Amino acid sequence: MKSCVLIKQVPDGDSPVVIADDQVSLKGEGITWTTNETDGYALEEALLLKEAHGGEVVVCTIGKDSALQVVKDALAKGADRGIFITDPKFDNLDSFGKAAIFAQVLKDENFDLIFSGLQSDNSSNAQTGLILAEFLGTSHATMVIGTEWIDESRIKVNRELEAGWFRWTELDFPASLTIQSGINKPRYASLRGIMLMKKKPIATVTAEDLAMDEIPALSHIKKLYVPRKTKETVFISGSPEEIVTQLTDKLENEIKVL
Amino acid sequence: MKRGGDFIVSPVDKGWVFSREQFTEDHKMFVEAVREFGRDRVSPVKEDLNKLNRDLSREIFREMGELGFLGIDFPEKHGGLSLDKVTTTIVAENLMSGGNASLLVTFSDHTGIATLPIIWYGSEEQKAKYLPKLANGEWMGSFALTEPGAGSDVMSAKVTARLNEEGTHYLLNGTKIFVTNGSWADTSVTFAKVDGKYTAFILDKNCEGWVIGPEEHKMGIKGSSTCTFFYEDCKVPVENRLGEVGQGTAIALNVLYTGRYKLGATTMGGSKYALNIALNYAFEREQFNRPIAEFAMIKRKFAQMVVRSWEADTICYITVGSIDKAMENIKPDDPDYYVILQKIIEDHGIEASLSKVVASEAMAYNIDEAVQIFGGAGYIEDYPASVMYRDERINRIFEGTNEINRLIIGSTTLKKAILEEIPIREMIGERETNWIPELALAPEFPLYKEAQVIEYSRSLLFYVLNQLILKYGQDLKNEQWALEPLANMLIALAVMDTGFKRCRLIPENDANRSATEVVVKLSVMDHFEDLYSAAIDLLQLVSKGTDSRVHLDKVEAQKKLLDYVPDRIACQQTIVDLLYRHKQYFLD
Ligand SMILES: Cc1cc2nc3c(=O)[nH]c(=O)nc-3n(C[C@H](O)[C@H](O)[C@H](O)COP(=O)(O)OP(=O)(O)OC[C@H]3O[C@@H](n4cnc5c(N)ncnc54)[C@H](O)[C@@H]3O)c2cc1C
Numbered sequence: 001m002k003s004c005v006l007i008k009q010v011p012d013g014d015s016p017v018v019i020a021d022d023q024v025s026l027k028g029e030g031i032t033w034t035t036n037e038t039d040g041y042a043l044e045e046a047l048l049l050k051e052a053h054g055g056e057v058v059v060c061t062i063g064k065d066s067a068l069q070v071v072k073d074a075l076a077k078g079a080d081r082g083i084f085i086t087d088p089k090f091d092n093l094d095s096f097g098k099a100a101i102f103a104q105v106l107k108d109e110n111f112d113l114i115f116s117g118l119q120s121d122n123s124s125n126a127q128t129g130l131i132l133a134e135f136l137g138t139s140h141a142t143m144v145i146g147t148e149w150i151d152e153s154r155i156k157v158n159r160e161l162e163a164g165w166f167r168w169t170e171l172d173f174p175a176s177l178t179i180q181s182g183i184n185k186p187r188y189a190s191l192r193g194i195m196l197m198k199k200k201p202i203a204t205v206t207a208e209d210l211a212m213d214e215i216p217a218l219s220h221i222k223k224l225y226v227p228r229k230t231k232e233t234v235f236i237s238g239s240p241e242e243i244v245t246q247l248t249d250k251l252e253n254e255i256k257v258l
Numbered sequence: 259m260k261r262g263g264d265f266i267v268s269p270v271d272k273g274w275v276f277s278r279e280q281f282t283e284d285h286k287m288f289v290e291a292v293r294e295f296g297r298d299r300v301s302p303v304k305e306d307l308n309k310l311n312r313d314l315s316r317e318i319f320r321e322m323g324e325l326g327f328l329g330i331d332f333p334e335k336h337g338g339l340s341l342d343k344v345t346t347t348i349v350a351e352n353l354m355s356g357g358n359a360s361l362l363v364t365f366s367d368h369t370g371i372a373t374l375p376i377i378w379y380g381s382e383e384q385k386a387k388y389l390p391k392l393a394n395g396e397w398m399g400s401f402a403l404t405e406p407g408a409g410s411d412v413m414s415a416k417v418t419a420r421l422n423e424e425g426t427h428y429l430l431n432g433t434k435i436f437v438t439n440g441s442w443a444d445t446s447v448t449f450a451k452v453d454g455k456y457t458a459f460i461l462d463k464n465c466e467g468w469v470i471g472p473e474e475h476k477m478g479i480k481g482s483s484t485c486t487f488f489y490e491d492c493k494v495p496v497e498n499r500l501g502e503v504g505q506g507t508a509i510a511l512n513v514l515y516t517g518r519y520k521l522g523a524t525t526m527g528g529s530k531y532a533l534n535i536a537l538n539y540a541f542e543r544e545q546f547n548r549p550i551a552e553f554a555m556i557k558r559k560f561a562q563m564v565v566r567s568w569e570a571d572t573i574c575y576i577t578v579g580s581i582d583k584a585m586e587n588i589k590p591d592d593p594d595y596y597v598i599l600q601k602i603i604e605d606h607g608i609e610a611s612l613s614k615v616v617a618s619e620a621m622a623y624n625i626d627e628a629v630q631i632f633g634g635a636g637y638i639e640d641y642p643a644s645v646m647y648r649d650e651r652i653n654r655i656f657e658g659t660n661e662i663n664r665l666i667i668g669s670t671t672l673k674k675a676i677l678e679e680i681p682i683r684e685m686i687g688e689r690e691t692n693w694i695p696e697l698a699l700a701p702e703f704p705l706y707k708e709a710q711v712i713e714y715s716r717s718l719l720f721y722v723l724n725q726l727i728l729k730y731g732q733d734l735k736n737e738q739w740a741l742e743p744l745a746n747m748l749i750a751l752a753v754m755d756t757g758f759k760r761c762r763l764i765p766e767n768d769a770n771r772s773a774t775e776v777v778v779k780l781s782v783m784d785h786f787e788d789l790y791s792a793a794i795d796l797l798q799l800v801s802k803g804t805d806s807r808v809h810l811d812k813v814e815a816q817k818k819l820l821d822y823v824p825d826r827i828a829c830q831q832t833i834v835d836l837l838y839r840h841k842q843y844f845l846d
Contacts, residue, residue, distance in 0.1 A: 030840070076287060188299070189291040191326035191339055191349075194284055 001055035001152070003046040004106060006116040006128065007039040007074055009067040013121070017226075024221045025092060028066075035070045038117025042179040044186040045147060046115045047078045053149055056080045060106065062090055062098055068202070075197040076189040082202035089207045089215065095127035096218040102128070103135035104210050112173040113155065118143055118180050126178065133176035140176040141169060145183050260583045262606040263680045265576075265755045266671065266748070269716070270709045270762070271698040276344070276579020277572060277760040278846065279768070288345055289846075292352035295325065300356025307358045308481040308645065310473065312442055315364060315481065316398070323395020327353070328369055332377060333590060336389035340590040343578035347523040351574070354527030357535075357642065359649035360481030362524045367438040368392070370517045371657075372399030375447045375458060375509050378596045379501040384460060388445060400443035402434035402461075402487050403510055410662050412510060417489060419450035419457060426496060428452070428459065430467070430489035438656075440485025441470050448487070449506045456506035460498045467492035478648030515603050515610040517657045519577050522613025525621040525653050526570040528646070530843045532621065533563045535642050536628035537842060539635075550631070551838065559627045560837055561830035565780050566624055568845050569753045570617035576756045577609035605679075608670050611663040612752050618653040618660065625650045664745035669735040671748055675723070676732065686724045689717040693816040704775050705758060708782045711822050712754045715789050718813060719747050722793050725800045725809065740799060743792040750789035754782050770845055773836050777845070780829040790817075 011017070012032040020027045046057045059074040060083040061067050071082035085105055093101070106114070114133075119126035126142070133140035145166065146158030153173050158166050160180050171177075236246045252258045264273060281289070299318065300307070306314055322328055330346045332338020339345075346369070353362055373392050376384060376399075391397040408415040417432030430450050437446065446461040446468075461468050471486035501509055537560065540551035550556050584602045588595055603610070629636035629643045636643040654660045675682035689695075694710050694717070703709070726744065730737050734744075761778045764771045797809040836844060 072287070073290075076291070188295045188321075188325055189287070190324065191288060191291070191330065191341070191345070194287045194291060195339070197287070198284075 001049065001053055001112045002058070002110065003050065003055065003113040003115060004058045004060055004109065004111040005039070005043045005046045005074065005079065006102065006114065006132075007043065007059055007061050007070050008036040008117070008120050009033050009061065009063050009070045010036045010120055010122040019224045019226070023223050023225075025224070033066055033069065035073055036117050036120050036122075038119065038179055038181050039070075040117075040186045041181050041183050042115035042117050042177075043074050043077065043079065044184045045144075045177075045179055046113070047187070048184060049113070049147065049149065050078075055112075058083060058109070058111070060102065061085065062093070062101060064091065071202055072197055073189060075200045075202070076193040077187055078193060079200075081200055083205060084202055085205045087207040092221065093215060094217050094219045095123075095125045096131055097215045099128050099131035099135055100216050101210065101212070102132050104212055105205055106132075107136060110174070112175075114138070114174070114176040116176070116178050118178045129176050129178040136174065136176070138174040138176050139171045140178075141171055142178045143180045144177045145180045147177070147183075260580055261680060262580075263608050263671065263674050264580070265609075265752050266716075266719075267680050267682060267685050268755075269695065269697065270712050270755060270758045273759055274583075275576045275756055275759040275763065276583065277575050277763065279760070279764050279770075280579070281344075281348075285344060285348060288348050289352055291325070292327070292349050293355045295322075295327075296353050296355030296357075300353070300358055300361060304356060304358040307361050310481055310483065312483070315361065316442065318361065319364065319368075319398060320395040322365065323393065327365070328395050329393030331369065331374065332389055332393045333385070336385050337391075337393035338389065342582040342585075343519075344575065344582055346520065347574055347578045350520055350523035351527035354524060354531045357531060358481065359524075359528065359646065360479045362528075363479050363482040363652075364398070364439055364442075366517075366520050366524055367401065368399050370520045371401035371403075371513045372439065372443070372445070372447060374513045374516055375401075375500055376460060378512070378600060379458070379505070379509055380460075381497075383497065384500070388460065388462075392445065397444035398439055398442050400437050400439040400446040401513075402437045402440075402446050402448040404434060404436050406433060406435055410659060413456065413507060415449060415451065415456065417448075417450040419452045419459065419494070421452075421496070422493075427493045428496060428499065430459070430492040430494060432489055434487040434489075436474070436656075437485050437487055439483055440487065441473060441483045443483075446487070447500065448489075449510060450489075452503045455504035456510075457503045458500035458506045458509045459494050460500055461492070461494060462498070465492055465494050465498075476652075478645070478651055512600050512604060514658060515607055518610040518614040518663065519574065519606075521653060521657045522570070522574045522577070522610075522617040525614075525617040525650075526567070526574045528650065528653075529563075529567045529570050529617065529621040529624045530846075532624040532628045532643075532646055532650075533560070533567055534842045535646075536560075536563070536624075536631040537837070539641075540631055541841070543633075543635075550633075556631060557834040558830050559631060561780070561833040562784075563624045563627055564833050564837055564843065564845070565777055565784070566620035567843055568774075568777050569757060569781055570613075570620040571845070572757050572760050573609070573616045573752065574613045576760070577606060577613045580609065581606055608667055608674075608748070609752075611658070611666045611670075612749060614657060615660050615663050615667070615749060616753060621650055622654060661742075664742055664749075665738070667748050668741040668745040671723075671744075672727075672732075672734055675727075682720070682723070685716075686720045689720045690724075693717040694819060705761065705778055707820075707822055708754075708758060708779060710820055711782055711786050712751070712758055714816060714820055715751055715754060715786060717816070718789070718793050719751055721809075721813070722747065722796050725797065729800045740796060743795050743799075746792045747789050747796075750785035750792070754785050754789075757781050773833070774845065776829050776832045779824075780826065780833065783824040783826055783829070786822075 012034045015031040018027040050057050057079045058081050059071055059079045062085040068084050071084050116129035141157045143160040144157045145160045148156040156170050158168050236243050326339055327349050329338035330341045334340045376388050392399050405415050419428040419430045448459050467490045469488040474484040541549050543550045588598050625646050629647050632643045635641045674680050694714050697709055726734050726740055757778050761774045798806050
C-alpha cells in the first residue's frame, strides 16, 4: 500500500499574531512554527496502517523554506520520503490552488490513500483534501475518526457526523481521507528516528517543475485585520412585544445583520 | 577548550568554546523532540508524578527508553545510541519542559551513576545481560554508595563482601542509605569492602538477601523513590563483581564526575523553567491596576534570572562540548574507548564541578525569586513555585555537596598547577608584571572593557594563588578557609571567561548577538565583584600578622588602570525589555 500524507506548517497557537505590511499575510518574526495538529494524526494513521500492512508513506507539503522542517519531522517519526513543494509563486494560495498543485505533483505517484488533516489551524478551510479528491478522481471521506483495513483495494472508515453521531463507510482505493484529531495517539520522534531522517530522500518541486501556466484560485484574501472589540452593552426594556420590536429594529437598521 | 581547566589559562581573545549556537541539525531536532515529549506527555501528569506513583513513573520511563532518551551513552551493540555528551545534556535540559523534577531525578540517576559503571567497567557478559534492558527502560537502575557513616566521606564505608566457601558468591553485609530509585530499581551498582579493598558489584533481583527498606519521607522530589538497602548475607554471584577487587573507589569517583555535569544540565533546564513560570504569572497578576511585571523591582529580578540561566547554560555546554571535542577522533568501537573517555572526563573534573555548582545555584536563585514573584501564591501548594522550591533544594546536596564540589574545584586546580598539566606556574610569572595584557581585539569591540576586566581578574587570581602557594604549599588543599574563596574566584573567572568566549563566537548578524553582549556585561559586573572581594579576603588571610597593604596597594593600583565603570541598571533594563518582548527565556 502506498500512502501520502499532506502536512502543513502553521504558527504555534501561542505565537504572536502580527499582520504584515502587505495586509494579506502575517509577520514571520516571533512566530514559532509547528506541524498542523490534525496533520499529525493523519501521519500517525498512515504509519499505523503501514506498520500493519506494509507499504510506503510519503509526506508532502507546500510552503516556504521553513516548512521543510515539517517534512523532516515526519521523516523522523517514520515516513519514508518527502516531497517539498516550494516557490514564491505558491505563497498565499487558497485551498483550490493548493489542491491543484498537489494534484499535479501527486498524480503520477498512484497513491492508494491520501491522508490529510481535517483542517488547518491557521486558515480552517477544511477543503484541500476534498478538492484534491475531485481533481484526482478518487473516493473520499472527511472527518475520519477511525479506519479499518479491508483488503488491498478497500478501506472502512468511521466518519464523525454531527451531534455525536458516527457512521462507518467503505471506500475503494484510491481514496482521500481527512483525519479528525483523537483518532490515534501520535508518536514522538525518537532520537534514532531523527538520526535516520538524514538518510531519507526529500524531493524539492518548484513552479518550474510543474506544467502549470497559472495557479487557479477561487478566493482571494483582500485584507487581514484583527476583529474589533467593543464593550458596549445596550439594555432593552419594556414588555416582551416592545423588546422584540426594538431588537429587530436594531438588528435590521443599526447592526444590519437581518 | 578541550583540556580541562583551559579557561584558567587561555585569555579571552584566544581559545575555542562550544555553545548551543554550534548545535548540529540533529541536536536542534533532539531539542524539539524532547521538549514535545516533556510538554505533551509529562506536563499534563506532572502533579500525579509528584505522588510517588510507581506505575506512572515506570510507564513514562519505559516510553523514554523507547524514544532513546535512556540509551544515549550506551554502546550501539548493547541497545544504545553511542551519541555525544552534548546530546545527553540536551535531553536532560529539555526534559524539564515537563515541569517535573522527580522524574528528572529518576532519569538522571538511571542514565548517570546507575548505568555508567556497567558501560565503562562491565565485562562483555555483564554488558550483554544488563545494558539492553537498561537502555530501553524495561529495567531501572540505581547506585548505592552512601552509608550511614559514609556520606561526603565516601571511602569510610563499612559494607563488607566475602567470598563464600564454594567460591561462587560474594556475601554482602551492611547498609546503604538514600538510594535513589531504591524501591523501583531492578539493578543496583553497589560497593563493598573485600578484605578491606573497596569493590563494585552489580545487584539484580535474583540476589537473595537484598532487602529494600521503606521509602524515605523527603522534603521535595516526593515523586522519586529513595530507600535504604540492607544487605543480609546478600548473595551476589562472582560474575557480578564489577571490575577488579579494589577498583571500587576509582569506579565511584569517575562516574561521579559524570553525575555532576548531568546534574548541571537538569538544573540549568530548571533555572529557565522557573524563570518562565514566574514570567507568565507576573504578566497575569495585577496589583495597583497593572501587571506586577511592570514594577521595576520585579523587572530587576527577571534581568538577573536571565543572566543566571544564561551562565548555567554556557558552563554546561562548554563542559560537554569540550569533552566531545577531545573524543572527536576516538571511534566507539575502539577497544580503549571507555578508558580514554574516562581519562578525558576526569581531566574535566573542574568543569564537571563547575557545571554542578553554577547551574544548581542558578536554579536555586531563580526559584527563590520565582516564589517571591508569586507572592503569597508562591507559598501555596496549588501554584507551581512552592513545589519547585522544595524540589530544588536537593540539588545542592547530592552528587557531592556544593561544598565538596568547591573543594574539588580548588584542589584540582592546585593539582593541575603542581603537576603542570596546564601552564599555571608559567602564567603566574607572566602576569606578575603584565596584569592587563594586549588583546587581539579591536578597541571598538563592544565588550573590550569587559575583556580587560576578565584579564585583570585572571591576573588577580594568579597573584592570589601564588601568595597562597607561598604560604601553604601543598597543604593548601587542606586549608578550607583559603580553598573556598579560591574556588569562588575560579567559579567567577570561569563564568566571565566562558561567557565572553561564547558571545564572541556568535556571528555579529545573529539576532541574539547584541542581547548576549548585554548579558555578558551584566554577568561580568556581578562576578567581578565576587572575585575581587574573595581576592581581598584571601590576601588579608595570607598577610595575617604582617602588613597586607603591600598586596592591596598593588591590586588596587592595577584595578584603577582598568577605569571600569559598570552601568548595571541600563543593562538590566535592556535585558528585561527583550525578555518581555519574547515572553519567555529567549537565548536558547
Ligand atoms: C534524596 C537523596 C537521594 C540520594 N541518592 C543517592 C543515591 O542514589 N546513591 C547514593 O549513593 N547516595 C545518594 N544520596 C546521598 C547523597 O549523595 C549524600 O547525602 C551526600 O553526598 C551528602 O552526604 P551526607 O548526607 O552524609 O552529608 P555529610 O557528608 O554528613 O555532610 C553534612 C555537611 O557537611 C559538609 N561537609 C562534609 N564533609 C566536608 C568537608 N570535607 N569539607 C567541608 N564540608 C564538608 C557537607 O557539605 C554538608 O554541608 C542521596 C541523598 C538524598 C537526600
